[in-house]
Amino acid sequence: MTHTVREKQKLINRVRRIRGQMEGVERMLEEEKGCAEVMQVIAGVRGAVNGLMAEVIEDHILMHVAAAELSQEERDEGAAELIDVLRAYLK
Known part of the structure; x- marks a missing residue:
């Protein structure tokens, strides 16, 4: 993904926010928070x-x-790659 260099920091920041959200889910599970509350965070x-x-x-x-x-x-190659990824993602 060499072409993402221009957006690298933006993408890394998004991944870090997602990691933080997942750590929040882990804490909620450890603290035995309510199902609805946990599902809300997972949806986020x-x-x-x-x-x-x-x-x-x-x-x-x-x-x-x-x-x-x-x-x-x-x-055609780029389109085929995208189709493969989308099929895997949507399973």
Whole structure:
């Protein structure tokens, strides 16, 4: 993902926030917090991960599928990679 260098810090910050949320879930489980409260935080984590994935997908499309300087073969390869990842993600 060399093309993400320009957005590297932004992505790292998102990952760190997600890690913090997951640590919060762990603490809640250790403290035996209520199911509804734990599920609410887990839903927030899921949303954050989905946002991260959307950011990386957008970058992939711009750099490996829609870039005008790419050959058709390179675009096809980029599209195939994206399709494979989405299929795995949506399972």
